[in-house]
Amino acid sequence: ERAHIGVTGLAVMGRNLARNFARHGHTVAVHNRTSAKTRALVDEFGHEGSFLPADTAEEFVALLEPPRRLVIMVKAGAPTDAVIDEFAALLDPGDMIVDGGNAHFADTRRREAALRERGIHFVGTGISGGEEGALLGPSIMPGGSPESYAALGPILEDIAAKVDGVPCCAHIGPDGAGHFVKMVHNGIEYADMQLIAEAYDLLGRAAGLRPAEIAEVFQGWNSGRLESYLIEITADVLAHTDADTGRPFVDVVQDRAEQKGTGRWTVQTALDLGVPVSGIAEAVFARSLSGHTDIRAAGRGLPGPAPTTLDGEAAARFADDVEQALYASKIVAYAQGIHQIEAGSTEYDWAIDAGRVAEIWRGGCIIRARFLNRIREAYDSPQRPESLLSADYFRDALAGAQDAWRRVVATSAELGIPAPGFAAALAYYDGLRSPRLPAALIQAQRDFFGAHTYRRVDRDGTFHTEWSGDRKEHAV
Numbered sequence: 001e002r003a004h005i006g007v008t009g010l011a012v013m014g015r016n017l018a019r020n021f022a023r024h025g026h027t028v029a030v031h032n033r034t035s036a037k038t039r040a041l042v043d044e045f046g047h048e049g050s051f052l053p054a055d056t057a058e059e060f061v062a063l064l065e066p067p068r069r070l071v072i073m074v075k076a077g078a079p080t081d082a083v084i085d086e087f088a089a090l091l092d093p094g095d096m097i098v099d100g101g102n103a104h105f106a107d108t109r110r111r112e113a114a115l116r117e118r119g120i121h122f123v124g125t126g127i128s129g130g131e132e133g134a135l136l137g138p139s140i141m142p143g144g145s146p147e148s149y150a151a152l153g154p155i156l157e158d159i160a161a162k163v164d165g166v167p168c169c170a171h172i173g174p175d176g177a178g179h180f181v182k183m184v185h186n187g188i189e190y191a192d193m194q195l196i197a198e199a200y201d202l203l204g205r206a207a208g209l210r211p212a213e214i215a216e217v218f219q220g221w222n223s224g225r226l227e228s229y230l231i232e233i234t235a236d237v238l239a240h241t242d243a244d245t246g247r248p249f250v251d252v253v254q255d256r257a258e259q260k261g262t263g264r265w266t267v268q269t270a271l272d273l274g275v276p277v278s279g280i281a282e283a284v285f286a287r288s289l290s291g292h293t294d295i296r297a298a299g300r301g302l303p304g305p306a307p308t309t310l311d312g313e314a315a316a317r318f319a320d321d322v323e324q325a326l327y328a329s330k331i332v333a334y335a336q337g338i339h340q341i342e343a344g345s346t347e348y349d350w351a352i353d354a355g356r357v358a359e360i361w362r363g364g365c366i367i368r369a370r371f372l373n374r375i376r377e378a379y380d381s382p383q384r385p386e387s388l389l390s391a392d393y394f395r396d397a398l399a400g401a402q403d404a405w406r407r408v409v410a411t412s413a414e415l416g417i418p419a420p421g422f423a424a425a426l427a428y429y430d431g432l433r434s435p436r437l438p439a440a441l442i443q444a445q446r447d448f449f450g451a452h453t454y455r456r457v458d459r460d461g462t463f464h465t466e467w468s469g470d471r472k473e474h475a476v
């Protein structure tokens with residue numbers, strides 16, 4: 001008997017993916033560097049389906065039906081390269097290696113090019129949804145060649161999450177496109193989490209609500225347009241009481257957020273592409289600031305406004321405003337992320353369909369949300385929007401939210417409660433709206449000190465003014 005697909009790397013993710021394949025009726029070859037994990041998987045879950053365990057790489061490869069489909073789920077970076085090298089030597093032209101780890105898309109492009117030389121399809125695949133998603137249905141973002149998707153697509157679509165019967169898996173584009181989109185997904189996740197955290201902070205510190213009360217507010221929001229996985233788990237976390245102390249759980253957690261680096265990659269890549277992902281950047285920086293206990297300790301005595309909390313009715317109105325600010329800022333975060341995806345797609349010639357990306361994010365992944373349907377609709381419409389913000393539905397939503405959004409940003413500034421995500425999103429929105437930006441002055445300054453030239457509003461051409469001389473303008 002041969003396996004339809006194989007999984008090597010049987011830590012939490014690989015093991016759950018292998019089980020997911022098996023539960024869908026696929027015969028799965030399983031392998032791990034340390035074979036105890038392979039045995040443990042078969043002992044514990046062998047009854048769930050058909051597993052073919054292998055102790056060595058050679059045995060593993062021999063178990064796969066040609067053309068071979070081999071999924072690697074090991075630690076990103078050097079371990080992934082080591083495993084690719086080990087297996088590539090054993091494969092034949094036409095075989096496929098799927099890297100389901102969180103690789104940087106530049107590594108995926110390098111690996112894909114190297115394996116293509118040898119006739120092997122390398123399919124860098126973003127997989128979102130964590131441990132539970134891997135088992136019950138993740139969102140899957142495969143890159144690689146269209147030929148590889150023809151062979152892999154059906155089996156990946158089988159195990160993906162489904163929303164309205166549509167699998168949350170689609171071929172994103174060639175080489176690194178899948179990992180690029182997964183990276184931006186994680187960047188949006190950072191932004192979304194930061195915005196939710198700011199909403200929580202404002203409801204607590206400005207409106208005077210306790211965590212259990214904020215949990216109720218979030219529960220309410222989760223039955224409206226903000227319905228999403230992150231809002232749902234936020235309500236759960238805020239309602240949770242610490243068993244040791246009887247205090248709200250969130251109050252006993254140290255306020256230092258960590259990061260594994262995909263948010264940082266998103267921002268680094270956006271800087272290279274020249275895309276303003278200010279919401280994602282603020283989220284990365286807010287985590288970073290939280291971790292600097294030294295400068296935070298030094299800053300604690302800095303003066304601020306006297307602490308005040310809104311009274312009952314004002315607090316209730318404020319909570320409604322925060323819902324609007326959160327929704328509007330979230331729209332901006334997605335608009336910025338999609339802009340980055342489109343810029344990456346242009347830069348690397350990937351022809352990514354943003355509407356399809358929104359569609360496969362509707363289920364399985366951490367940023368799954370009701371409003372992704374609206375994004376898909378916007379990009380499916382005959383007049384594709386230049387920015388998500390200019391699509392009819394979103395323009396109207398922002399028009400309805402903007403007064404409240406401005407009040408929330410103003411209140412946060414007045415009360416001295418940091419809301420960098422809300423503020424950056426609003427500034428981006430106002431930046432797009434502005435018929436004229438102060439960039440004109442910046443360009444003039446650049447010409448003054450560095451002869452960097454400028455363009456005029458009234459004539460074509462490039463100009464320089466002799467600032468240190470007669471201040472006459474010359475065409476250059």
Ligand code: NBP
Pocket residue numbers: 008009010011012013014032033034037073074075076078079082083100101102103127128129130131
């Ligand atoms: P880990 O990222 O913790 O990796 C552990 C696995 O890598 C084990 O199977 C280990 O084998 C294997 N491995 C290592 Br480490 N070095 C190796 C080497 N030189 N040769 C062969 N195998 C090696 O596992 P994970 O948390 O399941 O994540 C797997 C991938 O999925 C990662 O790239 C991760 O970023 C990505 N991912 C994770 C999540 C999540 O929620 N955890 C979500 C989405 C994507 P051993 O057992 O012999 O040590």
